[in-house]
Amino acid sequence: MGFPTGRRRVVTALAAVLAVGVAAAIVYRVLAPxxxxxxxxxxxxxxxxxxxxxxxxxxxxxxxxxxxxxxxxxxxxxxxxxxxxxxxxxxxxxxxxxxxxxxxxxxxxxxxxxxxxxxxxxxxxxxxxxxxxxxxxxxxxxxxxxxxxxxxxxxxxxxGLHVTRTADGRAVLVAAGERQVGGYALADGRQLWRVDVPEGCRSDVGTTATGELIGVDACAMPTTVEFRDAATGAVRAHWLPPGGGRGLAVTPLGCADGHSECRGLRTDGKGDDPGQGWLVGAGEPVAAPALNGADAQLAGERVVGSTGGVLTGRSARTGEELWRRADLGPVRIIATQPGRVHLLTERNDLVTLDPSTGAERSRFPMDIGRDGIAWVPGRAYAADGYLALERVREDATTDSDDQAYFLMAEPVLLAAT
Known part of the structure; x- marks a missing residue:
């Protein structure tokens, strides 16, 4: 004996409502923040x-x-x-x-x-x-x-994520977006400032070691380099480097980590401009010709560069040559960290030098097991005496998918230097 038609419809409706509720609960649990x-x-x-x-x-x-x-x-x-x-x-x-x-x-x-x-x-x-x-x-x-x-x-x-320190030693985190930039106390996340910025014509490059955010402002001609106080958000200066203007590109140099707490930069203009190197601090950038050209890197107070198979170390402030190494052959500077500059030879040996003296700290093949050295370097990172490096297939291009781009399933090597 079944339910009367009316009661059957009520039960069916209740069952449908219950099913929808259960489904909604499941969807919420899966998709809710x-x-x-x-x-x-x-x-x-x-x-x-x-x-x-x-x-x-x-x-x-x-x-x-x-x-x-x-x-x-x-x-x-x-x-x-x-x-x-x-x-x-x-x-x-x-x-x-x-x-x-x-x-x-x-x-x-x-x-x-x-x-x-x-x-x-x-x-x-x-x-x-x-x-x-x-x-x-x-x-x-x-x-x-x-x-x-x-x-x-x-x-x-x-x-868009950088850290720096104010003159009194406080650590400040800077987060930059397309339309806003904000500064936060690293210790507790307290917002120090937040400002609106023009969209589409301004970009952030990094922070200096003296508490400023570096940006490129192309909203008005000529394009300038912007220095913003990381503690207050106030713009201290717009600086126009020689040869600057439309097409100006800025590369941070000598950074403590990523693009944070940088001590130098290189500005590149149009055409065949090899780039000009600068040291940045509390005032206007100071010219550092030793940093001109993409082969030069800033490691502390030294500029290390390679030309024609000869590696040199120069004073960042005077350009004076302090040491040279002609025994390494063609090398590529892949990373720096305090007290170390890391080079990769043609045979993928990792050579680590003291940037102050050029003395060799370590040298060994960047290889493990039977992986071999038939690869080219990708991104590299150095900190705490270690170096990590991506290995990329020799025939890979920027358009290659990850399978064709990386050497193998575990493409990152970690080394102690």
Whole structure:
């Protein structure tokens, strides 16, 4: 004996409503904004002292934090593993995820790990535990090119994310978007300032070691280099370098990490202009001819450059040659860090020199196992005495997909120098 027709319709309607409600609940749980923080269960690891040489092979690019952790990026995740000198990537030490926003940049300063997301949110983590230290509403970033599978651009060159220090030693985080730029106290995320900027005609380059944000302002002719106080957001100066104007490009040099706390820059104009080097500080940029040309890099107070198979070290301020090495053959300068300049030879040997004297600190093949040396260098990163390097196939182009671009599934080598 079944239900009467009227009751059957009521039951059917209730069942349909219940099904819709359950489906809605499931959709909400899956698609609703969410944050998942998995903190560290173990103690903060000690700094390692690995032997000189290649120590690891990784599928993704590591950001080294405090000489103790390796931090990695994913589409919607930032996570760390340890030990810092592990041969392979291992189970995360801690992990932080957000949904539906995407991760667009990661920056480390001491034990503070700052992540920037596609909705503009800035989240700082205590790298020692993975716990959220603070959150801030930052300017929404502009379009960011999709990173390759190593996420090297996300962790080694974070778009629109820089740190610097004021004259009194306070650390300031600067987040730049297409329409706004903001400054935040790195210690607690407190917003110091936020300003609107013209869209489409201005770009940020990095920060100086003396507390300023460097930008390129093409909103009015001629194009100028803008220096903005990172503590207040006020523009201190618009500077027009010789030969500047439309088409002016600015490359930061001698940066502590990524494009943060830079001590120099190179300006490039139109055509065959080889570029002009400058030292930047509290006043107007000072010409540094030793930095002219793309083959010269700033390492502390020294300019290291290679010409015709001869490597030289010069005073950044006077241009005086202080040392030269003609015994290395053709080399490529791939990275610098305090007290070290890293070179790659034609046979893919990694040579590390003291930039002050030219003395060799280490030399070894950038190889592990039986991987071989039939590759060309991609992005590189150096910190805490380590160097990480992408290996790219010799026939790869910028249009190649990741399978054809990288040498293998684990294309990043980590070396102790």
């Amino acid at each position: 969410a944050e998942v923080s998995t903190v560290a269960r173990g103690a903060y690891p000690a700094a390692a002292s690995p032997p000189v040489g290649v120590i690891g092979r990784l599928p993704v690019a590591p950001l080294l934090v405090d000489g103790r952790l390796r931090v990695y990026a994913g589409t919607r995740q930032v996570y760390a593993d340890q030990p810092v000198d592990g041969k392979h990537r291992v189970t995360p030490f801690w992990s932080y995820r957000r949904w539906p926003a995407k991760l667009v940049g990661v920056l480390a300063s001491g034990a503070t790990l700052v992540s920037r997301w596609s909705d503009g949110t800035v989240v700082a983590l205590d790298a020692r535990t993975g716990r959220v230290a603070w959150r801030a509403d930052g300017p929404e970033p502009g379009p960011v090119p999709k990173p390759r599978r190593t996420y090297a651009s996300t962790v080694w060159d974070p778009a």
